[in-house]
Amino acid sequence: MDHLFNPNSVAVIGANDKPGSIGSALINNLIEGGFSGKIHPVNPHYEQVHGLKAFSTIAEIEPPPDLAIIATPIATAPGIVRQCVRSGTRGVIIISAGGRESGEAGRLIEEQIHGAVEGSGVRIIGPNCLGVIRPAKHLNATFSGSMPAKGNLAVISQSGAICTFILDRAAQENTGFSHFVSIGSMLDVDFGDLIDYLGNDGSVRSILLYMENLTNIRKFMSAARAVARIKPIIVLKAGKSKAGARAASTHTGAMAGEDAVYDAAFKRAGIVRVPSLARLFDCAELLAKQPRPPGKRLAIITNGGGPGVMAADTLAEYGLEPAPMPEETMAQLNEILPSYWSRGNPIDILGNATVERFSAVLDICLASKAFDGVLIIMVPQALTDPEEVAKALTQMVRRRRFPVFASWMGGKQMAGAIDILNQADIPTYETPERAVRAFLYMVEYTRNQELLSQVPPKLSTDLYFDRDFVFRTIYECFEQQIDLLSEVQSKKILAAYGIPVNETLLATSADEAVAMAQEMDMPLAMKLVSPDITHKSDVGGVQLDLRNEEDLRQAFARIMDKARDLYPQARITGVSLQPYLANPDFELLIGSNTDPDFGPVLLFGSGGVFAEVLNDRALGLPPLNRLLARRMMEETRILPLLKGYRSHPPADLEKLEELLIRLSQLVIDFPEIVELDMNPVIVKNGIPCAVDARIKLARSKSGTSNLHLVISPYPQHLERHDLTDLKRPLFIRPIKPEDAPLFVELFNVLTPTSIYYRFFSVVKTLSPEILARFTQIDYDREIAFVALDEREVQERMLGIANIVGEPDGKRGEFSVLIGDPWQGTGIGAKLLLQCLRIARERGMEIVWGTVLAENSYMIALSKKLGFTVQQGEDSSEYKLTIDLKSARL
Structure with a gap:
């Protein structure tokens, strides 16, 4: 590259x-x-x-x-x-x-x-x-116009026309670039390659994408999830409406449209999506010229009341308000402003504001710790020269610690001032609304970083899955040429993965239904079973609250008569009988649909017969953990109700998280499940239960290698049991995001020397970012194994070893960290050897690492495993290298 x-x-x-x-x-x-x-x-x-x-x-x-x-x-x-x-x-x-x-x-x-x-x-x-185009290298390898300014913003676009627009607009706004790439048809180099490359380039501070479609989505997701942790990625995805939702056999399939899946993928990767070209450029200008905001607290300085209200209204659209004004800041402003100023935020400094008043107010806001950004709005006033104000402000913001940006509202009268601000790297916007939205996209990125650093909690119970039963069931269906499973068959598969379902029996006649009902608790629900009729309630195929034999016989007759009348050609298998759960607290729709590009997509939202009308749903990509499951729930309007509302008791949210995790594992393990619909999942007395279910199957081309997924799941098959040199039993497995507390415990038993050997600096505590970096890995590009003591009742991490692959997949850097009480017992060798073997299986050729010269333990371990040891560029360091093509592991 x-x-x-x-x-x-x-x-x-x-x-x-x-x-x-x-x-x-x-x-x-x-x-x-x-x-x-x-x-x-x-x-x-x-x-x-x-x-x-x-x-x-x-x-x-x-x-x-x-x-x-x-x-x-x-x-x-x-x-x-x-x-x-x-x-x-x-x-x-x-x-x-x-x-x-x-x-x-x-x-x-x-x-x-x-x-x-x-x-x-x-x-x-x-x-x-x-x-x-590479401005820093004076390389303009395009047929476009003049060379843009040097900067720290990288742009990747599929459209050459969009490239020329951005370049022309950037020249007007004095926006500079580190890289400008038009990738066209992406025969070879694609978005994933470029994000990987630019993520490792120190001259790039942020990345902008104009995207029409994706190729090799798994590579894109892997690269984006890695780079978005350290650099903002902003995307404009065109073609939102061309595909829409595809026709499908289930509610889930009908509600999971292509563009919504892109939204879910971008959120999972930490990418910020903008809806228009104007907003893409607004973000570009702010990213290129200003530091990122540490939070969402915005101060608004204006010499006109109306524009300040416009800015506040735009914040309100996103559920926010202007930052509260501290008493100290209020007192400072009272001393310099007329008595009739707004006394709040927006800070209306009035239409007769002078250059000195603008400067004094901005000085107070810049010094305050109550704000994460400042928007300065100026409207034309006869008493104030816009250019003089602009010149004064450019001198002040050079010491900024958060973004300062402007909306100089007007035309010809403001042109000179806007040019002054642009030359001083102060972003300018035609309206307060555009300025606020650009700021909020940066706030969204900051929030993404916080979410990516959160530690997912563990479930309170261990999960068990009966994979063998599901495998047999699916392939028996294939042998019988069944692709749309009945409710009874579907619920058996769900139950095998621990998803709660109610008892459901299949009856082929009224007499059989009456006989079965004698073994069940009344009242009952009866539902039509037909592979040709998707929405049973639309044809009177759902009869509820059946309390005796007469109810059962009448319900059976009504179902059959209506179905045969409306769908005379339909195949009718019979009816299902199940306990009737009256007066549920909530009805949910939970399911999965297979997107042709992104693979299985999970859905959570409001359910029942109005599911498609309400359209209250969130999408997510497997694999899930508790944190990711909760975020899906937080994107729906029903979540506040699930937390408890008036007479409705709260749902057990951990049980719902667990249900989503179990569903995620089911579609990970079985790519043959192309659609899965649980509607409704009834929540009563806090407990969820799937009372209706439907699964559609198709033969898979990906086999069992998880190639149907765009995010690599936890590689459970790599778990193994071993013994240390001192016969201590070990459980060696890949690291999990939930391991963060165990990693903190390991860090706490390290001596300052061990910490210095590993981090090459004095580290007293582990920040959320460092914890996430170690525990929330991409299994496609990083190999990390932990050793747990199998003798302990509570899990204890004894050590960790990892190899971080370089973008080409041929080289990787290793590191090892063993707790001081267990050093010298062979744990480090066990872990690193496992990492090296997996690296070789994946086609990696060279693994290297850097150690301090005094780290004799690590040098000895490396020599034992066949590494070559050479003096590093710094005399205090050694570089350790192993060629996996010839190494004996």
């Missing part, structure tokens, strides 16, 4: 001198941008292009260029790419359009290009793209 963004030499294939051509613009932009490396035009019809020597083919260039830009017709691209591979060029940008977006012929050309680079290590951006 580095050859694409930090090349020492660039070849432009298709370069020419024709005014207005792409080949000419590419060469001109490289020259005008000040690229310091060598520029090689390639065109057999020219001896020189823009005064530079031209080559007939890239093979003639010695040494081979790092980067090749192809601007010839798409049909020539496969052959040119093969030449690049043979010559040793490692980065390729294909500007040419006409790939798969043009039809079958273009798709075949892209396949040929892909085949040309397969296994070579060459990376490709495009085709059908604008190119790449």
Whole structure:
């Protein structure tokens, strides 16, 4: 990837001198941008292009260029790419359009290009793209206009037109960039690759995405979840309405539309989504110019009452208010403002506000600890020069510790002042509403960080799953060519995974129903069982509160007569009998639907016959823990009711969390379950129970390797039991997010020396961010095992070892931490050896680590396992390396 963004030499294939051509613009932009490396035009019809020597083919260039830009017709691209591979060029940008977006012929050309680079290590951006810009390297490898300013904001866009808009707008607002990437059709390099790369680049502080679709979603989720912890990622996802909700056999399938799934995925990754191009750029300006807000407390300074109200109203749309004013700050403002000022926030400093008044109020707000951001609003007033105010403010905000931004409202009269603010890196917005919304998107990112650092609590009970029963049931259905399971079959599968269901029996006649009822507690509910009728209540197929034999016979007759009348061709299996749970406190809809891109998607919301009308639901992606399950519930309008309302007792929220976790595990284990609907899940006396259920099956192509998921689940198959050198029984397993308390206990038994050896600094306490970093890992890109003492009644963590993979998947960095009481007993070797074996299975080739020279325990352990030990760049450190291709593990 580095050859694409930090090349020492660039070849432009298709370069020419024709005014207005792409080949000419590419060469001109490289020259005008000040690229310091060598520029090689390639065109057999020219001896020189823009005064530079031209080559007939890239093979003639010695040494081979790092980067090749192809601007010839798409049909020539496969052959040119093969030449690049043979010559040793490692980065390729294909500007040419006409790939798969043009039809079958273009798709075949892209396949040929892909085949040309397969296994070579060459990376490709495009085709059908604008190119790449790196202001810090004076690299403008696009056919767009002038070089933008240098900054810390990276932009990735699928649309070249959106790129040109942002670049033009950025020039007006004085917004700078670290990277600007148009990725086009994403034949090779995609969003996941770029997020990984930019996340490891220190010059990038935040990332903006314009997205139309995703490829390799699991890689994208993995990269985004890692990088969003340390850098804001803001996305504008276009195409919200083109797909909508797909027709499905269950309520769940009908309510889980494509765009809602993207929303759920972005939330899970910690990405902030914006709804429009204007808001994307508003966020870009604030991110590029100001520090991120530590919280949501906004101070609003205005010289007009109306604009201040507009700002407060926008906060109210998001359930917020302007920050409360501390008494100390109020007293300071009373001393400098007229007696008739607003005496609150928004701080209305009145229409006759002078430059000095603006400055004095801002000075007080900047010094206050009660605010996390300041919005300054100015409307045109005859007594105040906007440019003078702007100049004064630019001098003050240089010492800012939180974002300061402005809404200078007006047109021609404000233009000069707005330019002054932009040049001083103070974001400006046309209206207070836009300014507040940009601030709140940054607040959302801050909240995301807090959520990502929270420790999920453990469930109070251990979970057991009867996988064998579900496996047999599903494959018996396949053998019988059944894909839509009956209520009875569905509930048996749910019960095997510990999901609470009520007793349900199948009756094929009225006499059988009466006989079965004698063994059940009255009253009963009777429901139609038919693979062809999805919504039973719509055809009178649900009869409730049946108390005797006469009720049962009449109900059976009503169900059958109505079903045969409305659906004469429908297959009718019989009726289900189950206890009638009268007057439930709540009715919920809980289920799962398989999205063609994201795999299984979980749903939680209000249920019953009005589920689709109410449309009160939240989506989530498996795997879940208690914290993630609770967040799903918090996104629904029914949660406040579930906490208890008037005569309705509260639901047992932990039981609901557990139900969602069990459902998550079921669809993880069985990709054959493509739709699952529990509607309603009745909550009565606090306890949930699924009183109706429906499961749809389809044969899976992913097998048991969890390839149907976009987030790697906990790898339970890697758990193992072992003994230390002193015969202490160990339970070695991958780390879990719920292990944070155990990790704190381990940290507390470490000596200051051990802490220094591991962290290379003095660490007295573990912050939530550090705890999350160690325990909430991505199992696709990190390997981490803990050793637990099996002799203890309460779990005790004795040590941890991990390997963090680099983006290419070929290299990784290891670390080991063993509690002082257990060092030297062989635990470290057991853990690290397990990590190395898994790393080799995943195709990793080199594992390395850095240790302090005085850490003799770690050096000895590494030598024992076959690491080579070399002096590091610093004489106080050693670098340990092992080649997994040849290591004997």
